[in-house]
Amino acid sequence: MADIRGPRLFTDLNNAFKRDPNIDEFDVLAIVEPKHNRSPFILQNHKLGVEAWAVKILLKYTANRLIGWRKRTPEEKLINPIEVCQLTRAVLLFNPDNYTAWNVRKELIETGYLTISEDLTFGALVLTKHPKSPETFIHRRWVFQQLLHHCLSSSSGSNASCSGAGAASNVSEDSTVSMDGIDVDVSSSPDPSLVMNGAFSLEASRLLISQTQNELSVCERAAARYPSNYHAWSHRIWIIQNCLNCSTQALLSELHTTEDWTRKHISDHSGFHFRQFLLSQLLAQKDRGNSPMNAEELLEKEIKFVSDLIHSYPGHEALWYHRRYVFQALLRSEHQINKDTYDCLEKMDGTIDVREKKLCFIANEIKNAQSRAVNPKLKYEQLLCKNYIAWVESLEGSL
Numbered sequence: 001m002a003d004i005r006g007p008r009l010f011t012d013l014n015n016a017f018k019r020d021p022n023i024d025e026f027d028v029l030a031i032v033e034p035k036h037n038r039s040p041f042i043l044q045n046h047k048l049g050v051e052a053w054a055v056k057i058l059l060k061y062t063a064n065r066l067i068g069w070r071k072r073t074p075e076e077k078l079i080n081p082i083e084v085c086q087l088t089r090a091v092l093l094f095n096p097d098n099y100t101a102w103n104v105r106k107e108l109i110e111t112g113y114l115t116i117s118e119d120l121t122f123g124a125l126v127l128t129k130h131p132k133s134p135e136t137f138i139h140r141r142w143v144f145q146q147l148l149h150h151c152l153s154s155s156s157g158s159n160a161s162c163s164g165a166g167a168a169s170n171v172s173e174d175s176t177v178s179m180d181g182i183d184v185d186v187s188s189s190p191d192p193s194l195v196m197n198g199a200f201s202l203e204a205s206r207l208l209i210s211q212t213q214n215e216l217s218v219c220e221r222a223a224a225r226y227p228s229n230y231h232a233w234s235h236r237i238w239i240i241q242n243c244l245n246c247s248t249q250a251l252l253s254e255l256h257t258t259e260d261w262t263r264k265h266i267s268d269h270s271g272f273h274f275r276q277f278l279l280s281q282l283l284a285q286k287d288r289g290n291s292p293m294n295a296e297e298l299l300e301k302e303i304k305f306v307s308d309l310i311h312s313y314p315g316h317e318a319l320w321y322h323r324r325y326v327f328q329a330l331l332r333s334e335h336q337i338n339k340d341t342y343d344c345l346e347k348m349d350g351t352i353d354v355r356e357k358k359l360c361f362i363a364n365e366i367k368n369a370q371s372r373a374v375n376p377k378l379k380y381e382q383l384l385c386k387n388y389i390a391w392v393e394s395l396e397g398s399l
Contacts, residue, residue, distance in 0.1 A: 006061025062090040096133040131222035314381040
């Protein structure tokens with residue numbers, strides 16, 4: 001038998017969003033039984049609290065109605081699109097793994113009953129409670145793909161709203177999108193002839209510019225809420241590849257931005273993996289001759305950065321693994337080793353080949369690492385250092 005409190009809870013939730021459309025965070029309060037005859041939804045300073053006892057009742061009621069509408073049952077088939085959108089909101093706030101609800105929202109976007117901006121704002125709200133929800137990030141990628149499609153479609157035509165190169169010239173061999181061809185005149189008015197799937201192409205262009213930077217912030221907040229949040233960092237990489245086209249400026253900006261983040265999350269492997277992705281892209285651009293920057297200088301700065309972190313925060317495995325990546329990248333690059341810097345080179349006469357330079361570089365790295373293992377109180381740090389030295393020594397055989 002259905003709980004008669006379901007419809008009232010659904011109405012209370014909708015009223016909460018009507019009172020404050022700018023709710024930016026929500027959580028479930030540990031109140032397992034109703035203690036007063038009042039709404040279980042508490043709204044304050046754009047934060048929404050939901051008493052735990054109401055979640056199961058509300059979720060069951062809204063999920064059943066949504067499935068009934070989906071199956072076109074006689075009782076639910078006449079639900080209007082606005083209420084359908086509200087049903088998906090109620091379901092996904094507490095169960096973001098519901099594929100059906102996300103797919104219904106896709107249909108609402110395509111038919112124009114739900115705007116892209118509203119959907120992205122709602123998805124960011126879901127991530128405040130469920131920061132590691134893969135379905136939420138998958139849905140957001142679909143939304144950004146619609147934005148990219150609209151922008152490229154509008155760029156390929158000659159109109160007052162958007163102008164630029166053809167869509168074909170904006171897509172690279174690896175299916176990423178070049179933003180250079182998307183030129184938006186934000187002062188123009190949308191042309192009714194540009195309506196595509198219920199959304200103006202001008203709106204899509206504006207949203208792509210504004211939402212891309214906002215999406216990076218959404219990823220950062222989700223990563224901060226859940227340690228080693230693979231889904232958030234992978235989504236951030238996708239945004240850089242597809243919306244920013246791995247531009248040098250974007251990569252350098254992200255490298256600078258995440259430096260402070262990694263200082264505060266020194267055990268987060270995913271955060272350091274993201275920095276490795278940025279460095280790998282920058283090195284690849286250098287190898288292709290697409291960037292005038294000094295890649296080796298970036299690597300030297302990065303190894304100094306991670307060395308300082310190891311010195312300040314001993315006993316963190318993620319730091320030593322990140323150091324492995326940076327050191328090996330330096331070893332593979334055209335790294336110029338100065339004679340005045342390394343004692344082993346000062347003793348050599350004549351021309352020094354590349355292998356001798358790299359062997360000297362390895363010897364110096366082992367010496368630096370051994371200096372970290374002098375404190376007998378830091379037993380785990382000694383173990384990490386010992387493993388790192390063994391790994392560095394193993395590189396000699398590959399030269």
